[in-house]
Amino acid sequence: MVDFRLDKEYEELRDSVRQFAREQVAPVIADHYEKKTFPYEVIRQMGSMGLFGLPFPEEHGGMGGDYFALCIALEELARVDSSVAITLEAAVSLGAMPIYRFGTEEQRKQWLPRLTSGAALAAFGLTEPGAGSDASGTLTRAVLDESTNEWVINGTKAFITNSGTDITCLVNVMAVTGTNPDGSKELSTIIVPSGTPGFTVAPGYSKVGWCASDTHELSFDDVRVPAANLLGERGRGYAQFLRILDEGRIAIAALSVGLAQGCVDESVTYAKNRTAFGHAISDYQAVKFLIADMDLRAHTARLGYYDAAARMLAGDDFKRYAAIAKLNASNAAMENSRWATQVHGGYGFMNESAVGRFYRDAKILEVGEGTSEVQRMLIARGLGL
Amino acid sequence: MNIVVLVKQVPDSGAERTLSADFSVDRASSSNVINEMDEYAIEEALKIKEAHGGEVTVLTVGPAGATDSIRKALSMGPDKAVHVQDDALHGSCAVATSKVLAAALRTLSPDLILSGAESTDGRVQVVPHMLAELLGVAALTGARKLTVDGSQLTVERQTDEGYEVVTAATPAIVSVWDTINEPRYPSFKGIMAAKKKPVQALTLGDLGISGDEVGFAGATSQVLEFNKRPARTGGAKVVDEGNGGEQLVSYLASEKFV
Ligand SMILES: Cc1cc2nc3c(=O)[nH]c(=O)nc-3n(C[C@H](O)[C@H](O)[C@H](O)COP(=O)(O)OP(=O)(O)OC[C@H]3O[C@@H](n4cnc5c(N)ncnc54)[C@H](O)[C@@H]3O)c2cc1C
Ligand SMILES: Cc1cc2nc3c(=O)[nH]c(=O)nc-3n(C[C@H](O)[C@H](O)[C@H](O)COP(=O)(O)OP(=O)(O)OC[C@H]3O[C@@H](n4cnc5c(N)ncnc54)[C@H](O)[C@@H]3O)c2cc1C
Numbered sequence: 001m002v003d004f005r006l007d008k009e010y011e012e013l014r015d016s017v018r019q020f021a022r023e024q025v026a027p028v029i030a031d032h033y034e035k036k037t038f039p040y041e042v043i044r045q046m047g048s049m050g051l052f053g054l055p056f057p058e059e060h061g062g063m064g065g066d067y068f069a070l071c072i073a074l075e076e077l078a079r080v081d082s083s084v085a086i087t088l089e090a091a092v093s094l095g096a097m098p099i100y101r102f103g104t105e106e107q108r109k110q111w112l113p114r115l116t117s118g119a120a121l122a123a124f125g126l127t128e129p130g131a132g133s134d135a136s137g138t139l140t141r142a143v144l145d146e147s148t149n150e151w152v153i154n155g156t157k158a159f160i161t162n163s164g165t166d167i168t169c170l171v172n173v174m175a176v177t178g179t180n181p182d183g184s185k186e187l188s189t190i191i192v193p194s195g196t197p198g199f200t201v202a203p204g205y206s207k208v209g210w211c212a213s214d215t216h217e218l219s220f221d222d223v224r225v226p227a228a229n230l231l232g233e234r235g236r237g238y239a240q241f242l243r244i245l246d247e248g249r250i251a252i253a254a255l256s257v258g259l260a261q262g263c264v265d266e267s268v269t270y271a272k273n274r275t276a277f278g279h280a281i282s283d284y285q286a287v288k289f290l291i292a293d294m295d296l297r298a299h300t301a302r303l304g305y306y307d308a309a310a311r312m313l314a315g316d317d318f319k320r321y322a323a324i325a326k327l328n329a330s331n332a333a334m335e336n337s338r339w340a341t342q343v344h345g346g347y348g349f350m351n352e353s354a355v356g357r358f359y360r361d362a363k364i365l366e367v368g369e370g371t372s373e374v375q376r377m378l379i380a381r382g383l384g385l
Numbered sequence: 386m387n388i389v390v391l392v393k394q395v396p397d398s399g400a401e402r403t404l405s406a407d408f409s410v411d412r413a414s415s416s417n418v419i420n421e422m423d424e425y426a427i428e429e430a431l432k433i434k435e436a437h438g439g440e441v442t443v444l445t446v447g448p449a450g451a452t453d454s455i456r457k458a459l460s461m462g463p464d465k466a467v468h469v470q471d472d473a474l475h476g477s478c479a480v481a482t483s484k485v486l487a488a489a490l491r492t493l494s495p496d497l498i499l500s501g502a503e504s505t506d507g508r509v510q511v512v513p514h515m516l517a518e519l520l521g522v523a524a525l526t527g528a529r530k531l532t533v534d535g536s537q538l539t540v541e542r543q544t545d546e547g548y549e550v551v552t553a554a555t556p557a558i559v560s561v562w563d564t565i566n567e568p569r570y571p572s573f574k575g576i577m578a579a580k581k582k583p584v585q586a587l588t589l590g591d592l593g594i595s596g597d598e599v600g601f602a603g604a605t606s607q608v609l610e611f612n613k614r615p616a617r618t619g620g621a622k623v624v625d626e627g628n629g630g631e632q633l634v635s636y637l638a639s640e641k642f643v
Contacts, residue, residue: 064573065577069573
């Protein structure tokens with residue numbers, strides 16, 4: 001029989017992260033958001049409670065959990081704040097996971113202990129000013145200099161999360177390394193350590209949301225790294241990022257569900273305490289129904305990502321289900337943040353209110369790690385269209 | 386160092402709490418959690434173990450449902466647990482509970498016993514002192530800091546006015562306030578590991594205690610009636626006539642906030 005209730009260990013993890021988010025993230029995050037500062041202390045605490053190691057085996061400093069455990073943690077964090085949630089998501093799913101999945105034993109030994117403990121962050125550089133949904137537009141090039149046995153990298157990456165913090169240690173850079181027999185670009189992933197000469201991190205973007213997360217444009221100007229920094233096999237870049245993004249969609253769905261649920265939490269409390277026309281506004285059916293619809297979206301979106309994660313962990317083909325989960329959950333987050341701010345009246349338009357932040361944080365969920373249109377393309381492809 | 390931490394399960398102080406028909410704490414209708422102060426005692430025990438080696442045992446006297454709190458305590462890092470559970474314990478007063486804890490502690494012969502300074506349901510703050518008396522060990526209570534140097538313990542004992550420095554040699558019992566450290570959150574590894582940690586179940590019979598020494602039968606005190614907390618009142622208004630600041634500070638001082 002199918003059962004969507006959590007096993008005890010996931011439930012305990014959820015409780016632990018929920019308590020952490022409430023006690024350690026909620027009190028400080030509005031200030032970081034307002035000042036656009038990276039919450040180093042919160043990230044350090046997340047590291048010491050093992051969140052960055054969740055899906056990795058213990059031999060690499062991990063917690064011996066799985067991808068679903070990561071999703072549970074992301075949901076609970078995003079229920080309170082999305083900036084710390086995306087920092088965790090990008091660090092684990094986009095930063096450390098490629099090294100774990102595709103790296104050599106040496107690369108894993110060199111980087112994973114620091115990444116899984118949260119002492120250092122890694123980033124994933126795919127998007128470029130001229131290439132987002134369509135990776136074939138990638139212009140960043142890496143040429144192997146056989147005289148020194150080094151890759152020489154030139155190009156620009158756009159909107160790269162976790163790429164410029166004080167504790168960022170590397171970026172996995174997607175680059176064109178040649179031409180395939182069919183004339184298409186040969187793509188490969190290369191590990192570029194922070195601080196390599198010629199690798200420049202531009203000042204952080206001024207963003208609409210995710211204001212306490214770290215996002216930069218990166219430029220590579222004759223950046224030289226050893227040939228051994230190639231991640232996995234040459235020419236496998238395309239397949240690698242497809243795998244990483246398929247998984248990542250489930251994580252973004254979980255994060256979206258957290259935001260959607262946070263809207264429910266905040267609205268229930270606010271509506272009970274806010275009086276208008278002589279009653280708590282929760283007495284009005286118009287308000288009750290808004291919140292009921294929010295709960296509906298959060299819950300059904302949660303089932304979607306649970307299902308996609310279960311398929312992935314079972315080793316089934318999960319692409320289409322991950323796309324459905326992400327498309328539906330990001331929509332739930334957008335809708336819920338719209339109506340949660342409505343329930344909060346003028347206060348919902350203030351940055352100090354949690355729902356004000358949720359409103360600003362929701363939009364990117366329909367864009368990052370595959371836009372909603374890309375998700376529809378994937379679903380249609382899964383249907384043979 | 387062989388450390389035993391006393392962990393009590395209590396109704397969540399953040400939720401609605403009440404008493405049962407027999408005037409005992411209603412543990413069935415509320416969500417139950419580890420007594421908050423006990424998490425600080427666990428953290429302190431783990432820090433001592435990390436610095437000096439040894440073993441940390443969780444000791445709980447409580448109903449079957451207390452296993453959830455024992456698991457959660459173990460997921461923070463202690464090595465094992467002892468759970469004293471017996472239907473006859475229902476309604477036990479602080480004296481009886483201390484008797485049971487003392488008997489269980491004798492079977493564990495700890496060098497150091499750590500506990501919270503109070504529990505959020507009973508709030509009597511007497512169990513650590515009673516245990517010290519029953520076991521004949523030193524009591525260093527209300528600690529905001531604990532230093533271990535071999536068998537020598539030094540405690541900064543928090544008082545309303547400041548703190549006192551007190552010392553004792555092990556074996557001893559130290560009760561702690563929430564100023565002593567920042568308890569860790571259970572990690573997934575800790576949660577998984579906790580499932581495999583031994584939890585020894587003991588009954589009153591195992592400890593040589595008869596049912597009429599504890600529970601309602603053996604209680605030294607009895608709750609005769611209880612009243613709901615009065616509804617919140619308007620609070621105190623301070624009118625600023627040039628000395629508003631002073632008035633605020635003296636109010637805060639009278640409430641022991643500063
Ligand atoms: C805060 C933030 C953090 C990010 N972090 C990272 C990161 O860490 N690493 C990284 O590599 N990238 C990152 N990104 C980039 C993000 O993944 C891209 O913005 C996203 O993939 C969309 O690409 P694009 O911006 O180039 O939009 P485009 O691809 O230019 O899309 C523009 C619009 O056209 C639509 N569209 C495109 N093609 C089609 C089609 N065939 N049919 C129908 N509609 C189509 C899209 O759906 C979209 O609506 C981040 C972005 C932001 C804003
Ligand atoms: C940037 C900004 C500028 C502003 N400028 C001004 C200004 O210049 N002057 C000024 O006076 N005000 C100003 N306001 C205040 C604004 O007019 C109020 O925020 C607005 O009228 C809503 O009131 P409220 O915030 O008290 O929300 P509430 O009235 O508390 O409403 C909260 C929610 O309850 C719902 N609700 C309330 N009653 C009922 C009911 N009976 N049935 C069903 N639903 C109900 C509302 O629709 C809403 O969704 C400003 C607000 C902002 C954010």
